[in-house]
Amino acid sequence: MKxxxxxxxxxxxxxxxxxxxxxxxxxxxxIRALSLADTTDFGILRLIVDNYAxxxxxxxxxxxxxxKTEVVAIxxxxxxxGLASVLDILAKAGINVEYMYAxxxxxxxNAVIIFRFDNLDEAIALLQQAGIHIYKGEEVYKL
Amino acid sequence: xxxxxASETLPREELEALQLRRLQALVERxxxxxxxxxRRLDEAGVKPEDVRSLGDLERLPFTTKQDIRDNYPFGLFAxxxxxxxxxxxxxxxxxxxxxxAYTQRDLNxxxxxxxxxxxxxxxxRGDIVHIAYGYGLFTGGLGFHYGVxxxxxxxxxxxxxxxxxxxxxxxxxxxxxxxxxxxxxxxxAEVAQEMGVDFxxxxxxxGIFGAEPWxxxxxxxxxxxxxxDALDIYGLSEIIGPGVAVECIEAKHGLHLxxxxxxxxxxxxxxxxxxxxxELGELVITTLTKEAFPLLRYRTRDITAIDYAPCICGRxxxxxxxxxxxxxxxxxxxGVNVFPSQIESVLMEIPGVAPHYQLxxxxxxxxxxxxxxxxxxxxTFSDExxxxxxxxxxxxxxxxxxxxxxxxxxxxxxxxxxxxEGKAQRVVDKRKLSA
Ligand SMILES: [Zn+2]
Numbered sequence: 001m002k003x004x005x006x007x008x009x010x011x012x013x014x015x016x017x018x019x020x021x022x023x024x025x026x027x028x029x030x031i032r033a034l035s036l037a038d039t040t041d042f043g044i045l046r047l048i049v050d051n052y053a054x055x056x057x058x059x060x061x062x063x064x065x066x067x068k069t070e071v072v073a074i075x076x077x078x079x080x081x082g083l084a085s086v087l088d089i090l091a092k093a094g095i096n097v098e099y100m101y102a103x104x105x106x107x108x109x110n111a112v113i114i115f116r117f118d119n120l121d122e123a124i125a126l127l128q129q130a131g132i133h134i135y136k137g138e139e140v141y142k143l
Numbered sequence: 144x145x146x147x148x149a150s151e152t153l154p155r156e157e158l159e160a161l162q163l164r165r166l167q168a169l170v171e172r173x174x175x176x177x178x179x180x181x182r183r184l185d186e187a188g189v190k191p192e193d194v195r196s197l198g199d200l201e202r203l204p205f206t207t208k209q210d211i212r213d214n215y216p217f218g219l220f221a222x223x224x225x226x227x228x229x230x231x232x233x234x235x236x237x238x239x240x241x242x243x244a245y246t247q248r249d250l251n252x253x254x255x256x257x258x259x260x261x262x263x264x265x266x267x268r269g270d271i272v273h274i275a276y277g278y279g280l281f282t283g284g285l286g287f288h289y290g291v292x293x294x295x296x297x298x299x300x301x302x303x304x305x306x307x308x309x310x311x312x313x314x315x316x317x318x319x320x321x322x323x324x325x326x327x328x329x330x331x332a333e334v335a336q337e338m339g340v341d342f343x344x345x346x347x348x349x350g351i352f353g354a355e356p357w358x359x360x361x362x363x364x365x366x367x368x369x370x371x372d373a374l375d376i377y378g379l380s381e382i383i384g385p386g387v388a389v390e391c392i393e394a395k396h397g398l399h400l401x402x403x404x405x406x407x408x409x410x411x412x413x414x415x416x417x418x419x420x421x422e423l424g425e426l427v428i429t430t431l432t433k434e435a436f437p438l439l440r441y442r443t444r445d446i447t448a449i450d451y452a453p454c455i456c457g458r459x460x461x462x463x464x465x466x467x468x469x470x471x472x473x474x475x476x477x478g479v480n481v482f483p484s485q486i487e488s489v490l491m492e493i494p495g496v497a498p499h500y501q502l503x504x505x506x507x508x509x510x511x512x513x514x515x516x517x518x519x520x521x522x523t524f525s526d527e528x529x530x531x532x533x534x535x536x537x538x539x540x541x542x543x544x545x546x547x548x549x550x551x552x553x554x555x556x557x558x559x560x561x562x563x564e565g566k567a568q569r570v571v572d573k574r575k576l577s578a
Contacts, residue, residue: 010556011555037528
């Protein structure tokens, strides 16, 4: 139920993001989803890719600091209030969303959203009980 | 064990009386024997008879490495060549070496001081001492050599190089004591590991490491990898060579300086005024007994602090802190003296923080600013902004606690701090560029 996300530390300098995508592209790694959290000094690039191990290896070999985080990919109905219904369930149980970002591609009619929770296992159990579709890692890497 | 119990445990009053007698004799001698010192003392308006208390030391002129260079090669020698029995030299950064000389009595003093040094490290008769300091013009090898013989232990004069052969000798000859630079000790450990040799199975018990600055973190690493007690020794060829100060094995906390032969002061490297005990500054040494190459208030450029508190080992000799850096590296930030090595030691205490950093000094309006660029590696990386910001704030508050100076920490990518010749450029002072 968990998805491996690769995160990359970036200084706020021109061309660093492009460098990451170039390195991954040359290695034949496909980026499935990405988000950049940035401050005035630095940024954290979060990526879901089709080949985590290869992405990690090529980025490290280019001197990037990389980390691995487990996240959850959730199918959210693509209609008004679709996301709110998911967030409601979590809020009621007191689970914090550390961050979230959307997948570029849709899965049929619905959106795929990546979530990072402070309590991953509890969140997964809760969402499953509520009948919300959570993607398996392999599914997400191939989306 | 204390080698020279009478000299090393003198009550402070007696020690100071001895220092004064020796200082007076020294000034008298150099004034009459070395034209350079006579000129300097005349310029300072001090006659030998003006030295009436140790407080008068402050009135004497400093001597610097440049003064030694200006009198190249033998201009500062205080005895005729007929009395000199040995000449050593340290390699100079400017191409010419810095020669130093010894009379027979100087060599005897040096041997005694090295016997005291070894004894403070727990070395005794019956020990086998492996000396991997270089033999030759450098004072390290021969300085240790004569000390071991004076103590009456067995010496293996290995000198530097041929690391694999050294590992073999350590295995086969079973030395109990290792003397070399701390970086060579770690290199030995690496080579031994490659050769499948475990230091646990050797007889080494004590290591005496010096001739280059090292850290507490390095001590832990050496002790863990070589399975011995690692002790810090301090010396410089201008003063005598090794044997100026050494840690005792009982406390392993500060290096006892042989004050009956070397009179220490700690000064502010900018104002040149003496600093109180405990404050970090430049170590200045006056050689009290040297005959061939005496030095008045020699500026070592080494940064340390002095502590006169009694030590559990029984020695009354003051202790200097592990050398913290060179005075040439000192920065003045809003009136506070800061040494890059202090920032480095704060960083090293924070788990996971790599010792790669750069200090960027600038001036905004009338205020100096100090930015510390720290490389983020996998151990400190967090994929959440607040995690990384907390790391930066934690480093800032640690530095503020230790150095009383406010800094801004900027997190940077690994290897983004420029390195020249394998060594990082630690300080960028933008004030100098704009001033
Ligand atoms: Zn002691």
